Amino acid sequence: MGSKDAGGEVDYVQQLEASSVEKDNNEFVIDPALEKKTMRKVDRRILPIFLLLQLCAFIDRINIGNARIQGLEADLNMKGNDWNIVLFLFFIPYILLEAPSNVLLKRLRPSLFLPIICCGWSLVTTLQGVTASFAGLVVCRVLIGVFEAGLFPAQIYIMSTYYRRKELQWRVSFLFCGAIISGAFSGLLAYAIAHLDGVRGYSGWRWIFILEGIASFLIGILAFFLVPDWPDRAKFLNEEERNVVLQRVADDRKGATMSQWTKGTAKRIFGDVKIYLGIGMYMGIVVTSYAGSFFIPTILRQLGWTSIKAQVMSIPVWIFGMTCAFTSSFVADYLNHRFGIVLAGGLLTSIGYIILLNMHSVAVGVRYFAVFCCLGGGFVVQPTIIAWLSNNVSGSYKSGISSGMQLGFGNIGGIIASNIYLNSQAPEYPLGFGLGLGMVWFCIICATAFFFLIWRENRIRNAGGRDDRYSLPEEELNNLGDDHPTFRFTY
Template sequence: MFSINIGNARIQGLEADLNMTGQDYSIALFTFFILYILLEVPCNILLKNTRPSLFLSVIMTGWGIVTICQGLTKSFAGLIVCRIIIGGLEAGFFPACVYLLSMYYCRHELQWRFNLFFSASIIAGAFSGLLAYAIAHMDGVAGYGGWRWIFILEGIATVVIAIGSYWFIPDWPETAKFLSDDERALLIQRLAEDRKDTHMNTWNAKTAKRIFSDVKIYLGVLMYMGIVTTSYAGSFFTPTILKQLGWTSIRAQIMSIPIFIFATVCALVSAIASDKLKHRSGFIIGGCCFSTIGYVILLNMMSVSVGVRYFALFCIVGGGYIAQPIVLVWLSNNMSGHYKVGVASAMQVGLGNVGGIIASNMFITSEAPTYPLGFGLGLGLVWLCVLSSLTFLFYIRRENRLREEGKRDDRYNLPDDEKNNLGDDHPSFRFTF
């Protein structure tokens, strides 16, 4: 809920109580991403050498506590400090979940499992709107405004859940206590067969060079940057946009609920189909095209009815949440080895979240209610995702063909320590589309 609750807090009086003016709200959104981007890769490298159950429960507890503080702050400066700290703590969460799940499931089993997890964040958009509507009635309780109670109550809930999660989050398959020895051996065997027994479990200078020079990762970053802007913009600004359709703050909260429920259904249905068909790229492009319809409508919003504008938000958010989780899994599917998957996932989410910075600043208050810059940038970035996806598809198709023709077989002649640490650069590995 943490990318959504500030949007709900905004229309419940956040800006007025903290004397925020102009682009202060956008600055508050932007500062979250400073440490979030910088700490993604270090966090996943640290995760490789620790227990996921401990690592994830600790950082979740931390950002829950700081979220409570966000509801207690008396100034804009205090809000900024809280946002920066929350960004640093959340940096270790999302790519870690991608990394951890990819260590348990074969490539064409992963999308459905990942989207079940990912859908919790989408449905939070609906639940957050409903919760914010209920909390709005607490305005004045204990002398706190309704927006403060949004942060305080959601922060308390997070701390409670985080502490309890320590006993439920699985560790790496090699040490997971819920697996018997036979189950562990079977799981490791299935994963090895799925990725052609390719590894990257040793960190050294050659490992780092292979990872940081891999063009696939940077294409994955561009894909994610393009589509995550739509997701963040939907979370940050949907309540505000709905309010500017002429609805009250409370009605705007309620009317945001169906949008995120619809997006959840889109994400789950596309995940089932993507795994069953063993196909990723077409769903990404399809989701982007769906979002395009919404952006085009809103760029011409003054010539359409309120109902059509509302429909456009379904297109934008629904299409974004079809494409975003598949973008993440598609890159992970085409990486192999502990370090390669971990660092690639972190780089994609970390560098790709430059899109979050863009989303924080593309809806300029003075342009309300039409926001031509915001909707125009959103549309352009969706098509950055499309073009990057097509380039990625072309690249891995070509690489598979070269491997079938034996033009990467020279790597079999490398020294054993390097040959056994190639990850997806190994000639036997095949990329999935």
């Protein structure tokens, strides 16, 4: 039986980790054919529904950018920086609640937590379509931030209990494709929904919120039946298959577990420089991703295209981003190397920003190419750094809290992105493009520091420099997470 917390609830993740250690000690032998069959089964169950949830979340988060060019600001009498305020306030709960959300996930279990939050944000998205004031829109955006905060940290955490470290990135990128597809799909939907302008007395932008919110709610209902629980309780696997999943993860961790919460646990988590560098990397690159999501339709419209054409012309940009994300992820997993991928993506994004900062010196086609560079490079880097941090922390508590901290505090970049593209600076946006470029290089600097930190630590461990930890009491030794002397970091 699993351990129970003070409230009497079973801590499924602690049980999973303990089960993994127990099976590791018993030297459970994995049949390769069964392993291949099991992991295909896991992929078929987890990835499609996780992708759909990401697609819905991202559409409901960014469709406000499409609604803007359909007249939202005029209808709600928004003036000055009201638009930036609406975008900014979404991120307050989104940032503050991402890390704590994984604690709630452990209490509720995935098959309840993810569907509930999806139904929540989709209902609020629909309500945006009937709001009559700027204040009403602000309330809706804050509530969407509350519900969406827990999605991505939970997905990363759940997948880390099913997959080995080197298997994680392309699956993270697969989820990012939900965001990328939704970027393209949102533009396509907005193009179609724009023709509903005036139907039943509603403006086209209202129909964007109403129809997309209803679609997300239906996916949320479906998720109650499709989202799996932790591997040791996954009903879609038989006992032998569950053992395979648990043992693979145990082998990959090499004894680096962290299933008990102590003062030492807190110190090892919150005192780990790797987590803060991971936050810095994510914060730096997410500025580009959110800026693209919120402002691409506006930027493209200011290249001289109509609103509808700007929506359509944004679709190839998102398709290119998806191609970049998938290609780079397969390369990173094949090479088991991520630092070089981050540098390459950062360089591509930098090229795009430099062109946009000099837009009056280049033709419209070159500016359009620059948008491809910015978003394509951003979607190379973003899933890579998420997988990279996740690969280099271990233990149920540390994995859950680190992913929440990286995605939560890293989304401060979203606040930055929502406040640097000012109407008064259109169409040049010198602050937006300039600060965007600076944040990309902040990401690269953090990635470089991260690389040299783990490279140095591996050298110390290979030379036996951490072997003194073997003399610790067994209970403490088995609760070190990635501080365990057998753990090796991946570059």
